[in-house]
Amino acid sequence: xxxxxxxxxxxxxxxxxxxxxxxxxxxxxxxxxxxxxxxxxxxxxxxxxxxxxxxxxxxxxxxxxxxxxxxxxxxxxxxxxxxxxxxxxxxxxxxxxxxxxxxxxxxxxxxxxxxxxxxxxxxxxxxxxxxxxxxxxxxxxxxxxxxxxxxxxxxxxxxxxxxxxxxxxxxxxxxxxxxxxxxxxxxxxxxx
Amino acid sequence: xxxxxxxxxxxxxxxxxxxxxxxxxxxxxxxxxxxxxxxxxxxxxxxxxxxxxxxxxxxxxxxxxxxxxxxxxxxxxxxxxxxxxxxxxxxxxxxxxxxxxxxxxxxxxxxxxxxxxxxxxxxxxxxxxxxxxxxxxxxxxxxxxxxxxxxxxxxxxxxxxxxxxxxxxxxxxxxxxxxxxxxxxxxxxxxx
DNA sequence: AACTTTCTTGAGCGATCATTCAAGATTATA
DNA sequence: TATAATCTTGAATGATCGCTCAAGAAAGTT
Numbered sequence: 001x002x003x004x005x006x007x008x009x010x011x012x013x014x015x016x017x018x019x020x021x022x023x024x025x026x027x028x029x030x031x032x033x034x035x036x037x038x039x040x041x042x043x044x045x046x047x048x049x050x051x052x053x054x055x056x057x058x059x060x061x062x063x064x065x066x067x068x069x070x071x072x073x074x075x076x077x078x079x080x081x082x083x084x085x086x087x088x089x090x091x092x093x094x095x096x097x098x099x100x101x102x103x104x105x106x107x108x109x110x111x112x113x114x115x116x117x118x119x120x121x122x123x124x125x126x127x128x129x130x131x132x133x134x135x136x137x138x139x140x141x142x143x144x145x146x147x148x149x150x151x152x153x154x155x156x157x158x159x160x161x162x163x164x165x166x167x168x169x170x171x172x173x174x175x176x177x178x179x180x181x182x183x184x185x186x187x188x189x190x191x192x
Numbered sequence: 193x194x195x196x197x198x199x200x201x202x203x204x205x206x207x208x209x210x211x212x213x214x215x216x217x218x219x220x221x222x223x224x225x226x227x228x229x230x231x232x233x234x235x236x237x238x239x240x241x242x243x244x245x246x247x248x249x250x251x252x253x254x255x256x257x258x259x260x261x262x263x264x265x266x267x268x269x270x271x272x273x274x275x276x277x278x279x280x281x282x283x284x285x286x287x288x289x290x291x292x293x294x295x296x297x298x299x300x301x302x303x304x305x306x307x308x309x310x311x312x313x314x315x316x317x318x319x320x321x322x323x324x325x326x327x328x329x330x331x332x333x334x335x336x337x338x339x340x341x342x343x344x345x346x347x348x349x350x351x352x353x354x355x356x357x358x359x360x361x362x363x364x365x366x367x368x369x370x371x372x373x374x375x376x377x378x379x380x381x382x383x384x
Numbered sequence: 385a386a387c388t389t390t391c392t393t394g395a396g397c398g399a400t401c402a403t404t405c406a407a408g409a410t411t412a413t414a
Numbered sequence: 415t416a417t418a419a420t421c422t423t424g425a426a427t428g429a430t431c432g433c434t435c436a437a438g439a440a441a442g443t444t
Contacts, residue, residue, distance in 0.1 A: 006410095006421080006422085022304060023304050023305065024218075024300075024301055024304075024305075026216075026218030026219065026301075027218065027301070027304060027305045029400080029401070029402085030401075030402055030403080031400085031401090039422095040422065040423050040424065041402085041403070041404080041405095041423085041424075042404085042405075042406095042421085042422065042423060042424080043421070043422060043423080044403095045402095045403070045404075046420090046421075046422090050402080050403080051402065051403090100300055104359050105300050105301075107359075107362055107363060108216075108292055108297050108300060108301075108359065108362060109216055109218075109219070109297075109300075109301055111362060112214060112215050112216075112219060113215065113216075113219045122363055122364060125363060126363075126365070153370065153374070156360075156366065156367065156370070156371060157371060157374050159360070160353075160356040160357055160359070160360045160371055161352075161353065161356055162356070163355075163356040163359045163360060164352040164353055164354070164355040164356025164357070164359070165352055165356070167296050167299075167300065167352070167355045167356070167359060168348075168351070168352045168355060170299055170300060170303060171299060171314055171317060171318075172314060173318070174348065175348065178345065178348070179348060179349060179352055182345070182349050186378075189381070197390090197391065197392095198391080198392085221430080221431070221432085222431075222432055222433080223430085223431090231392095232392065232393050232394065233393090233394080233432090233433065233434080234391085234392065234393065234394080234434085234435075234436095235391070235392060235393080236433095237432095237433065237434075238390095238391075238392090242432080242433080243432065243433090
């Protein structure tokens with residue numbers, strides 16, 4: 001009977017994620033979104049409900065892509081190899097809208113203003129850390145990491161290191177490749 | 193001849209710094225500032241010129257306090273001791289408006305929206321890193337750190353670790369004391 | 385007390401914020 | 415081709431944004 005939407009919802013969410021990732025929540029106005037997604041207000045609100053609802057979708061999309069990338073890397077080079085290469089991989093994403101992690105940016109910006117969105121970002125960070133922990137545990141079982149170390153503590157530190165690396169990567173004049181190498185090299189010291 | 197201002201400008205800048213630190217640039221409205229500083233718009237603009245000008249003053253104030261705190265610590269326990277204790281000291285500042293670094297928050301939020309303010313925050317981060325480098329160099333001269341290490345690289349990594357620690361400290365359920373200990377313990381592995 | 389200078393006050397500016405909604409355009413079914 | 419259903423459009427909403435400015439209050443000098 002009716003007419004079908006002329007846009008691809010998935011593509012729109014990707015575009016929104018890129019904009020939010022780069023410019024943040026407050027830095028991205030509805031006007032920005034309308035222009036980037038080529039949607040008039042009416043269509044926008046029919047499709048997504050609100051700016052906040054779209055931001056949530058963007059967060060989910062972002063987190064899913066990150067987890068998929070890490071899992072793919074682990075399938076390719078193993079648990080320990082993935083942990084070692086992941087920092088450099090993050091620094092190699094030159095086409096990305098920003099170097100810093102969108103989840104951490106969201107927590108920092110929205111903790112006091114939009115608690116629900118910040119909480120969703122925190123959830124995803126926690127899920128990511130659980131993924132790191134699983135990899136550390138596998139690396140330990142494979143004999144790449146000594147049994148004396150606590151995978152939970154390793155994952156916590158690794159996550160923190162990555163967040164620091166990615167914040168540093170937003171700065172000018174920081175040798176982020178050297179920094180990524182430093183972090184990776186630290187993993188070798190866990191052999192026993 | 194005239195009347196004197198009824199407020200203490202220094203106190204006002206401190207209050208503004210706390211608000212900006214906690215809520216960020218966009219998250220802090222003029223109304224918020226007027227209420228916190230108890231200043232009507234006219235007085236505010238007579239005293240500071242603009243929201244942005246006050247933000248710059250707040251950044252300067254923040255950076256100066258951080259540098260002073262580190263220097264004082266170094267005077268007390270020496271270069272290496274200061275580097276070792278500083279992470280825990282940051283986590284002990286429970287009265288602070290936020291755990292994350294205001295400079296990194298500013299860079300992340302304002303890089304695309306307010307380049308001038310972000311650049312000023314970057315400057316302060318750079319200055320802080322130079323301070324770390326000087327401490328690493330002194331620690332090396334004192335024999336606490338082996339001569340094989342590059343102080344510039346050590347400072348870069350240390351700064352990144354601290355930024356990661358302080359971002360992690362904004363999250364819920366992260367054992368930040370353990371994280372701070374981890375970072376400090378890493379310095380002991382530089383003895384040779 | 386009169387005068388001068390500065391500070392304080394708050395109404396109000398244009399711009400922009402996210403959002404709504406009614407009218408018009410488009411397409412699939414009957 | 416007529417009808418029904420959905421999509422598209424953009425003007426308009428009230429709220430809030432950072433900021434201006436003229437008028438009134440206060441304090442130091444004479």
